[in-house]
Amino acid sequence: MEGFMYPNEVELQWSILIVLYPYLTGLVAGAFILASLERVFRVEEVKPTYRLALLTALAFLIVAPLPLQLHLGHPERSLEMYLTPHRSSAMAMFGFVYLWYLMAVLVVEIWLDYRRDIVRLAESSRGVKGLLYRALTLGSHNISPAALRIDDRVGWIITLIGIPSAFLLHGYVGFIFGSVKANPWWSTPLMPVVFLFSAMVSGIALVLLMYMLTCAMRRVAIDMRCLDTIAKYLFYTFVIDFALEMLDLIHRIYESDESFRSLDFMVHTRLFYSQILIQIILGTLAPLAILSFTQVINFSVAARRRIYAIAGVLTLVGIFAMRWNVVIGGQLFSKSFLGYTTYKVAFVTREGLLSAVALMILPFAILYVLIKILPPWQEEHRVVAEVHGDD
Amino acid sequence: MILNRRQILLLLPAAAVAWDSVLAGNPEGSPNYKMSEHWWGMLIDITKCIGCGNCVRACAMENDVPEGYFRTWVERYHVSDWHIENPEVDSPKGGMDGFPPAKAEGGKNFFVPKMCNHCVDSPCSQVCPVGATFRTPDGVVLVDYDYCLGCRYCIQACPYGCRFFHPKKHTADKCTLCYHRITKGLTTACCEACPTGARQLADLKNPSDPIHAFLKTHAVQVLKPHLATGSKLFYNSLDGSVR
Amino acid sequence: MGEFKDIAHLIRLAGVFLLGLILFLVFRSVTIPKSFGRYGPFRGAALVELSSRPLAFAGHEACENCHPDVAALKAKGVHKSINCESCHGPLAKHADDPGTVKPVLPDVAQLCIRCHSENIAKPAGFPQVNAKEHSGGQACNTCHQPHSPGFDAGGKK
Numbered sequence: 001m002e003g004f005m006y007p008n009e010v011e012l013q014w015s016i017l018i019v020l021y022p023y024l025t026g027l028v029a030g031a032f033i034l035a036s037l038e039r040v041f042r043v044e045e046v047k048p049t050y051r052l053a054l055l056t057a058l059a060f061l062i063v064a065p066l067p068l069q070l071h072l073g074h075p076e077r078s079l080e081m082y083l084t085p086h087r088s089s090a091m092a093m094f095g096f097v098y099l100w101y102l103m104a105v106l107v108v109e110i111w112l113d114y115r116r117d118i119v120r121l122a123e124s125s126r127g128v129k130g131l132l133y134r135a136l137t138l139g140s141h142n143i144s145p146a147a148l149r150i151d152d153r154v155g156w157i158i159t160l161i162g163i164p165s166a167f168l169l170h171g172y173v174g175f176i177f178g179s180v181k182a183n184p185w186w187s188t189p190l191m192p193v194v195f196l197f198s199a200m201v202s203g204i205a206l207v208l209l210m211y212m213l214t215c216a217m218r219r220v221a222i223d224m225r226c227l228d229t230i231a232k233y234l235f236y237t238f239v240i241d242f243a244l245e246m247l248d249l250i251h252r253i254y255e256s257d258e259s260f261r262s263l264d265f266m267v268h269t270r271l272f273y274s275q276i277l278i279q280i281i282l283g284t285l286a287p288l289a290i291l292s293f294t295q296v297i298n299f300s301v302a303a304r305r306r307i308y309a310i311a312g313v314l315t316l317v318g319i320f321a322m323r324w325n326v327v328i329g330g331q332l333f334s335k336s337f338l339g340y341t342t343y344k345v346a347f348v349t350r351e352g353l354l355s356a357v358a359l360m361i362l363p364f365a366i367l368y369v370l371i372k373i374l375p376p377w378q379e380e381h382r383v384v385a386e387v388h389g390d391d
Numbered sequence: 392m393i394l395n396r397r398q399i400l401l402l403l404p405a406a407a408v409a410w411d412s413v414l415a416g417n418p419e420g421s422p423n424y425k426m427s428e429h430w431w432g433m434l435i436d437i438t439k440c441i442g443c444g445n446c447v448r449a450c451a452m453e454n455d456v457p458e459g460y461f462r463t464w465v466e467r468y469h470v471s472d473w474h475i476e477n478p479e480v481d482s483p484k485g486g487m488d489g490f491p492p493a494k495a496e497g498g499k500n501f502f503v504p505k506m507c508n509h510c511v512d513s514p515c516s517q518v519c520p521v522g523a524t525f526r527t528p529d530g531v532v533l534v535d536y537d538y539c540l541g542c543r544y545c546i547q548a549c550p551y552g553c554r555f556f557h558p559k560k561h562t563a564d565k566c567t568l569c570y571h572r573i574t575k576g577l578t579t580a581c582c583e584a585c586p587t588g589a590r591q592l593a594d595l596k597n598p599s600d601p602i603h604a605f606l607k608t609h610a611v612q613v614l615k616p617h618l619a620t621g622s623k624l625f626y627n628s629l630d631g632s633v634r
Numbered sequence: 635m636g637e638f639k640d641i642a643h644l645i646r647l648a649g650v651f652l653l654g655l656i657l658f659l660v661f662r663s664v665t666i667p668k669s670f671g672r673y674g675p676f677r678g679a680a681l682v683e684l685s686s687r688p689l690a691f692a693g694h695e696a697c698e699n700c701h702p703d704v705a706a707l708k709a710k711g712v713h714k715s716i717n718c719e720s721c722h723g724p725l726a727k728h729a730d731d732p733g734t735v736k737p738v739l740p741d742v743a744q745l746c747i748r749c750h751s752e753n754i755a756k757p758a759g760f761p762q763v764n765a766k767e768h769s770g771g772q773a774c775n776t777c778h779q780p781h782s783p784g785f786d787a788g789g790k791k
Contacts (some may be wrong), residue, residue: 004481005552007461007464007484008546008552008554010410011555013543014547071542072540073540073556074541074562075540077521077538077539080520080521080538082662084521084670085520085521086519086521089517089520091520091542091544111647137643138641138647142640142642142643144640145638147641147643150640150641150644175625180518180548181618182547182548182550255786330546335551338634426681439757441749441753441756443748443749445748445749452685452690452691452723452724453689453724467755468755469755481687489748489749490753493752493753493755494752500754500755501755509689522677524676525675526674527673527674528673533684534678536683537680537683538667538676567684570685571689572689572691572693575689578688578693580724583691583694584717584719584720585720586715587715588715628781
């Protein structure tokens with residue numbers, strides 16, 4: 001501890017798991033919005049990633065509550081949030097936003113899009129798998145063109161509702177921080193917007209990388225038209241995200257209120273590596289720069305792939321650093337503005353680094369299972385047909 | 392069970408009293424205490440605090456406060472000349488063992504006891520997702536240890552740093568204004584132990600409470616008024632340097 | 635526009651959701667604590683629990699009931715507004731069972747100096763001393779009667 005802190009402030013309350021939580025929900029929101037680009041805004045080019053994006057969103061959404069459960073002092077009481085939600089609490093209301101998004105948007109949309117395949121697989125599979133598919137059909141094997149047209153229409157409406165729902169899902173997380181007037185690092189109306197755009201950036205980057213990875217694993221050619229479009233949207237979203245973060249920064253520096261000196265010192269000392277080096281330079285300026293090059297210079301396919309991959313990885317690291325800087329940064333300085341503390345990440349405890357790493361790997365394991373149950377891709381020849389713009 | 396008229400005549404007044412006590416808010420643990428008759432606050436007189444730490448120790452003993460955590464604490468301020476935005480502050484072990492002797496060093500020096508402000512519009516109870524921390528009808532902000540999830544949102548939301556995470560109960564914890572004492576007509580442990588009267592429990596709804604006369608004749612402040620928490624912790628002679 | 639059979643699967647889906655909602659509402663009505671909401675958006679029984687803690691400090695009135703002589707002595711001197719347990723520590727157990735639970739007298743060397751050691755932050759006019767210079771290391775109660783320490787009030791030993 002350095003300087004003066006209120007005695008109860010020295011110990012941090014929200015750990016790396018609470019950094020992970022907005023990161024995971026952000027990836028969900030971002031992946032979904034990319035998927036909705038195709039469905040609602042008819043951006044045909046990204047269609048090869050549509051199902052993959054949805055499954056990715058689902059895998060991460062399933063894991064999202066787990067860091068919270070590990071963090072709670074009494075996880076066995078967590079149902080209380082649904083039984084007696086305190087209406088003035090953003091956290092309580094978020095429980096319902098999460099539930100709405102999971103059940104009414106994501107699960108329904110995936111079910112509607114996959115129904116034809118589910119019915120076919122229900123009829124052709126045996127054993128446990130067959131049982132699973134038959135359960136998923138909810139007993140209806142109607143995949144007539146009329147039924148599928150209705151499915152498509154309803155799915156379109158769900159996606160339409162899903163876009164503001166995805167905004168709400170992650171904007172709410174931003175509000176949970178942004179509405180805390182006691183903490184000047186968090187308290188700003190920009191917080192939900194910054195969170196949302198950084199979520200979109202990270203989600204798009206994730207889908208971009210997942211697409212490249214799964215194409216490599218399936219030994220299938222990458223649809224460059226798709227990849228270029230995703231990278232383009234990544235770039236545009238990043239520009240907006242960067243502008244918002246710059247606005248926050250410039251505003252703080254200019255107004256220079258009571259908290260500024262303390263926060264400024266914190267950024268230059270405690271958060272130097274995570275904010276200045278990793279979030280800003282490596283995680284924002286570098287990917288923005290190399291992506292901007294691809295927008296104006298004509299690189300070869302191989303070069304573009306490499307640049308996109310690097311940009312994607314840097315983005316994911318940078319957005320994680322952003323979550324870290326918000327959550328941990330907000331607890332490193334004293335509310336008296338007279339002192340600082342440090343965060344020592346534990347390793348094997350319930351809220352330690354090991355748990356965080358495990359929780360980062362788990363969504364990929366779940367995604368693997370989801371891809372096996374609900375294959376995003378048709379057989380080889382249909383993939384080739386898609387690349388040529390059919391379907 | 393069929394009641395005859397006599398039984399009903401006997402039961403009705405009892406039922407009326409019981410209903411009255413429910414309406415008045417009578418926590419059954421303290422039979423003579425009606426929540427609606429009280430509105431609790433506290434007065435802290437900076438001109439009287441000697442930094443002895445009696446209050447910190449008494450609170451810890453009365454409420455089994457775990458070591459290293461503080462339901463109340465005392466800060467020592469040193470303000471040099473006009474630099475009221477840069478005070479030097481220290482609070483060794485929260486003032487639990489008093490303060491080491493210190494000779495004159497110029498500037499202005501004083502002690503500031505701190506505790507939960509029992510805010511009327513408390514940001515902590517606003518953010519609690521399940522209603523485990525709340526403001527009672529008599530103005531005390533409390534934590535329900537059997538209901539708290541331990542999410543720690545309230546600890547983040549308190550601008551005064553008076554909450555902590557209890558290492559054994561795994562819930563949030565903070566000053567209860569010795570609710571178990573004030574509902575029995577006693578004063579809080581910290582006020583009982585304070586040798587100089589720097590801390591005084593105040594019942595703002597009681598017309599004969601000395602706080603009313605005091606508020607009329609002294610300039611009092613609350614901490615962080617710009618956050619509009621409705622703090623009921625009134626300080627006499629609080630310097631502008633106090634954070 | 636579609637025939638009923640073409641939206642049957644959607645009706646089933648809605649049915650699943652409805653079933654889930656009903657199950658949740660039933661579960662909720664069974665598990666919500668009975669006293670929740672009685673006095674506000676919280677568990678009313680918590681007030682009973684929180685107001686039923688055992689006392690550690692008895693409060694000065696309890697002391698003065700059994701020790702009126704000390705109370706009278708104290709009332710004459712400068713320590714008159716200091717409560718007994720400020721120095722003697724929490725004594726509710728003793729007040730409940732005076733015969734069995736005997737209070738431990740405070741260690742004078744630590745006790746007096748906590749209030750009276752000189753510190754620049756103490757209010758001007760508050761009696762402060764440098765212990766070594768003042769008494770050369772002798773215990774405070776060598777010269778001062780703790781209950782009425784001022785010499786004018788007859789407190790000198």
